[in-house]
Amino acid sequence: MMTELSLNVLDVANNSIRAGADLIEIIVQIQRELDTLTITIADNGCGMTKEQLQKVEDPFFTTRTTRKIGLGVPFFKMAALSTGGTFRIVSTVGVGTTVIAQFKLSHIDRMPLGDMNSTIHTLITLNTQINFVYTYQFDCNQFTLNTREFREILNDVPLNSPEVSEYIKEFLEENQNETDGGYLV
Amino acid sequence: MKSLEELKAIREKMQGQIGIRSESSDQTRVIVGMATCGIASGARPVLTALSDAIQTKGLTNVSVTQTGCIGLCQYEPIVEVLEPGKDKVTYVKMTPEKALEVVEQHLIHGQAVKKYTISEILG
Ligand SMILES: Nc1ncnc2c1ncn2[C@@H]1O[C@H](COP(=O)(O)OP(=O)(O)OP(=O)(O)O)[C@@H](O)[C@H]1O
Ligand SMILES: [Mg+2]
Numbered sequence: 001m002m003t004e005l006s007l008n009v010l011d012v013a014n015n016s017i018r019a020g021a022d023l024i025e026i027i028v029q030i031q032r033e034l035d036t037l038t039i040t041i042a043d044n045g046c047g048m049t050k051e052q053l054q055k056v057e058d059p060f061f062t063t064r065t066t067r068k069i070g071l072g073v074p075f076f077k078m079a080a081l082s083t084g085g086t087f088r089i090v091s092t093v094g095v096g097t098t099v100i101a102q103f104k105l106s107h108i109d110r111m112p113l114g115d116m117n118s119t120i121h122t123l124i125t126l127n128t129q130i131n132f133v134y135t136y137q138f139d140c141n142q143f144t145l146n147t148r149e150f151r152e153i154l155n156d157v158p159l160n161s162p163e164v165s166e167y168i169k170e171f172l173e174e175n176q177n178e179t180d181g182g183y184l185v
Numbered sequence: 186m187k188s189l190e191e192l193k194a195i196r197e198k199m200q201g202q203i204g205i206r207s208e209s210s211d212q213t214r215v216i217v218g219m220a221t222c223g224i225a226s227g228a229r230p231v232l233t234a235l236s237d238a239i240q241t242k243g244l245t246n247v248s249v250t251q252t253g254c255i256g257l258c259q260y261e262p263i264v265e266v267l268e269p270g271k272d273k274v275t276y277v278k279m280t281p282e283k284a285l286e287v288v289e290q291h292l293i294h295g296q297a298v299k300k301y302t303i304s305e306i307l308g
Contacts, residue, residue, distance in 0.1 A: 001225065002224065002225055007224050007225070007229060010219070010224055010229060011220075011221050011224045011225075014219055014220070014224075014251075014253070018253065064220075064253065064254060066253070066254045066255055066256035067222075067254050067256055067258060070221075071221045071222075071225075072220075072221040075221065075225075118229060118233060119229070122229060122232060122233070125236070126219075126232075126249070126250060126251050127251075143186070149189070150189075150192060153189060153192045153193055153196060154192065154195075154196050155196060155200070156200075157195065157196050157199045157200060161199060162240045163195045163198070163199060164192070164195060164199075165236075165240070167187075167191060167192060167195060170187060171187045174186075174187045175186060175187060178186065
């Protein structure tokens with residue numbers, strides 16, 4: 001099991017990377033009025049057939065070869081369902097995959113969101129060939145980080161160069177703070 | 186809202202410098218296992234500690250990358266160090282603290298930290 005939901009996000013986004021995606025969108029929405037936390041991870045990777053999709057929530061399905069069971073998706077699903085939330089995957093071969101997990105925000109069994117910024121920073125700086133669009137929404141406020149925007153400005157300066165890596169860290173932290181006022185999700 | 190102007194300034198500064206970091210053959214590669222097994226046992230803070238230390242020590246010849254499950258789930262977090270012309274060193278059950286020792290002793294001083302390697306732990 002994962003101790004914070006941001007680790008599930010890192011893990012599930014790695015499925016998108018393995019699926020050959022070059023664009024991954026991650027959306028975290030906290031809506032206190034509705035008592036929900038919704039996490040969406042959408043990619044334009046290889047997608048799954050109907051048969052694969054039916055099996056993906058089952059631990060005994062994996063296309064990896066190093067180990068006989070796949071745990072990433074079942075862990076994430078379990079984390080959502082144990083709060084009385086919902087879990088859904090939509091996938092089309094050749095188009096991509098979208099995973100949506102909804103949690104009951106106030107449920108005692110809901111894992112803390114944890115360090116989302118660390119997850120996003122790790123994904124961006126370790127996978128500079130992929131574009132990421134990350135949106136963080138807290139009630140009526142939100143911010144978006146779009147690596148395509150950064151790239152346009154940076155030209156050929158890499159996203160993982162020390163100065164840019166530091167900038168991304170600060171961008172995430174400052175914007176999250178402005179968006180949620182430091183609320184511990 | 187952090188401004189994109191700052192990013193422009195970074196580009197202007199960096200573009201003036203010659204030889205922006207390039208992946209060359211004399212690069213040392215540090216590879217962190219980031220499958221479910223790795224992440225669940227603490228790979229993310231290990232990776233952050235490695236990247237931060239490599240950056241602050243200015244080790245421009247070292248790059249950090251990730252890999253999936255290599256089939257040794259019970260030994261995660263796993264960190265592999267690949268130096269050009271040397272055998273691969275596999276560190277197991279890593280923590281951020283152990284990772285800093287590896288940066289200091291192995292990456293900077295060229296001495297593998299034997300006590301954390303898989304060969305040592307498997308006996
Ligand atoms: N975004 C995706 N695009 C295409 N296929 C996917 C995607 N997500 C999951 N899959 C398929 O579902 C399988 C199961 O995924 P899951 O994350 O549960 O386990 P895994 O990645 O195989 O192993 P691990 O336990 O390391 O996560 C994958 O092996 C892959 O074949
Ligand atoms: Mg997975």
